[in-house]
Amino acid sequence: MRAALRHPAAWWALLVLGCMPWAWLLAQTLQDQLGPNPAEALIRATGDWTLRSLCVVLAVSPLRTLLGWPELLRFRRMLGLLVFGYASLHLLCYAWFDMGFDLADTLQDIVKRPFIWLGFSGFVILLVLAATSFNRAVRWLGGKRWQMLHWGVYAVAVLAVLHFWWMRAGKQDFEEVLVYAAILAALLGWRLLRSMWRS
Amino acid sequence: MIIRSSSSGFLHPVPSDITPQAAYQSRRDLMRQIAAGSAGVALAGWGLRDAQAQMTRPGQLPPLASVPTKMAGAMVLDKLTPYKDAATYNNFYEFGTDKSDPAKRAHTLMTDPWSVEIEGLVKNPARVNLEDLLKWGAMEERIYRLRCVEGWSMVIPWVGYSLADLIRRVEPLPGAKFVEFVTQADPKTMPGLRSSVLDWPYLEGLRMDEAMHPLTLLAFGMYGEVMPKQNGAPLRLVVPWKYGFKSSKSLVKIRFTDKQPVISWEKSAPQEYGFYSNVNPNVDHPRWSQATERRIGEDGLLAKKRKTLMFNGYETQVGQLYAGMDLKKFF
Numbered sequence: 316m317r318a319a320l321r322h323p324a325a326w327w328a329l330l331v332l333g334c335m336p337w338a339w340l341l342a343q344t345l346q347d348q349l350g351p352n353p354a355e356a357l358i359r360a361t362g363d364w365t366l367r368s369l370c371v372v373l374a375v376s377p378l379r380t381l382l383g384w385p386e387l388l389r390f391r392r393m394l395g396l397l398v399f400g401y402a403s404l405h406l407l408c409y410a411w412f413d414m415g416f417d418l419a420d421t422l423q424d425i426v427k428r429p430f431i432w433l434g435f436s437g438f439v440i441l442l443v444l445a446a447t448s449f450n451r452a453v454r455w456l457g458g459k460r461w462q463m464l465h466w467g468v469y470a471v472a473v474l475a476v477l478h479f480w481w482m483r484a485g486k487q488d489f490e491e492v493l494v495y496a497a498i499l500a501a502l503l504g505w506r507l508l509r510s511m512w513r514s
Numbered sequence: 515m516i517i518r519s520s521s522s523g524f525l526h527p528v529p530s531d532i533t534p535q536a537a538y539q540s541r542r543d544l545m546r547q548i549a550a551g552s553a554g555v556a557l558a559g560w561g562l563r564d565a566q567a568q569m570t571r572p573g574q575l576p577p578l579a580s581v582p583t584k585m586a587g588a589m590v591l592d593k594l595t596p597y598k599d600a601a602t603y604n605n606f607y608e609f610g611t612d613k614s615d616p617a618k619r620a621h622t623l624m625t626d627p628w629s630v631e632i633e634g635l636v637k638n639p640a641r642v643n644l645e646d647l648l649k650w651g652a653m654e655e656r657i658y659r660l661r662c663v664e665g666w667s668m669v670i671p672w673v674g675y676s677l678a679d680l681i682r683r684v685e686p687l688p689g690a691k692f693v694e695f696v697t698q699a700d701p702k703t704m705p706g707l708r709s710s711v712l713d714w715p716y717l718e719g720l721r722m723d724e725a726m727h728p729l730t731l732l733a734f735g736m737y738g739e740v741m742p743k744q745n746g747a748p749l750r751l752v753v754p755w756k757y758g759f760k761s762s763k764s765l766v767k768i769r770f771t772d773k774q775p776v777i778s779w780e781k782s783a784p785q786e787y788g789f790y791s792n793v794n795p796n797v798d799h800p801r802w803s804q805a806t807e808r809r810i811g812e813d814g815l816l817a818k819k820r821k822t823l824m825f826n827g828y829e830t831q832v833g834q835l836y837a838g839m840d841l842k843k844f845f
Binding site: 423 | 598599602603611612613614666709710711798800801802803808810811814815816818819
């Protein structure tokens with residue numbers, strides 16, 4: 316397994332796998348297979364995949380340590396950029412299909428639906444992280460500062476769950492929200508416990 | 515006989531019985547063209563109306579015979595929502611809160627036998643069997659816009675008769691000022707009842723003059739067939755100028771009262787949902803705008819959302835019911 320992870324093709328295989336939901340949604344869109352309300356279906360699906368990819372990228376460090384597989388580290392940046400990619404699609408689908416790129420309508424909508432602020436804040440953090448994901452950015456910022464900046468992903472996890480929870484609050488339908496909340500809480504909790512145990 | 519038999523009345527047929535939507539849609543389009551062409555420009559609207567009224571059977575359920583209504587404003591000329599969309603995308607919380615849940619789960623609903631209890635301030639309280647209720651008015655087809663409070667809309671050909679026909683027959687007492695509607699609540703067949711999002715059974719209500727308004731429809735079918743279970747079989751209310759949740763499904767009780775009923779959504783979130791809940795683009799939901807809507811099955815992904823109309827476009831017919839009322843206060 317570890318040898319397979321070290322194989323150069325493994326990185327590409329994982330990237331292709333990570334882009335499959337995107338390709339699948341695109342194919343469904345082009346074939347008009349998204350059901351009675353395609354805009355809603357796309358906004359929800361891209362939001363779901365943002366949360367899922369966030370769970371995956373945050374699982375890298377715990378798995379690396381618990382399984383003793385340092386090889387996993389070489390996938391982390393790509394997985395992080397996938398989160399940013401799905402979050403961007405989510406925002407794009409909202410701004411385009413729901414708001415028709417109308418700035419006045421969008422501003423009005425954001426005032427009415429504060430949960431959108433939470434999601435947007437999370438997106439801004441992801442944007443900063445994606446913009447500083449290059450090797451040279453690490454050198455510019457210095458390793459320590461770069462790492463502190465990239466702890467921002469923990470804030471993204473909290474914002475993403477709150478965004479989803481608030482969106483579902485109208486129907487009091489929290490089952491799915493709780494699944495993501497539990498997974499992300501476990502992944503962040505593991506880090507917290509580990510740092511406490513170390514110090 | 516309107517329904518084939520009491521035992522097969524609301525059963526779903528085998529998939530091979532189902533006419534593909536494309537087949538009936540193309541026939542409908544053809545009829546529309548013929549109607550528009552032969553009748554000339556001036557009469558195109560009438561031709562379209564008749565073509566729409568008669569060419570809508572999807573072939574999914576037993577037919578329910580009716581005649582196109584003659585009532586002014588009860589036959590809108592908007593393009594019909596495809597049956598497939600109307601029957602697979604709707605809210606019926608008794609079967610789950612996702613809009614795809616009712617179509618997936620409502621097959622468990624038992625609609626035979628079915629009766630409706632008519633009670634309260636009424637001269638002739640009774641428990642009426644569905645078979646009898648079907649004969650209490652002349653079945654009409656009416657094409658109404660339906661606007662959901664969530665911001666989407668459809669255009670649906672319903673089959674039924676004015677609720678006023680039923681009300682006149684049971685003779686409310688002078689003290690009856692409101693009508694309350696109770697929806698079926700059976701935990702064995704309705705998995706959504708496990709959710710605490712609403713108090714069950716689902717309660718709705720209308721002021722007597724709203725209930726007596728000829729547009730207020732007691733619907734037993736749609737698209738020329740008996741009502742699909744997910745859309746509120748075997749009978750439901752349709753109040754086209756109010757948000758969709760006012761149109762209760764699967765009715766089991768109609769109660770005449772002297773006090774304004776507290777409706778389920780009002781009880782659950784009084785700041786967000788009021789007794790009247792008239793479609794009104796100028797009064798926003800506290801959490802979102804009501805100025806625009808997305809027409810399901812018609813407005814494409816890139817279409818701009820359309821403007822929501824005052825009273826959902828039925829202002830001429832119902833505006834006078836609310837003359838002098840502050841609609842921001844009585845939302």
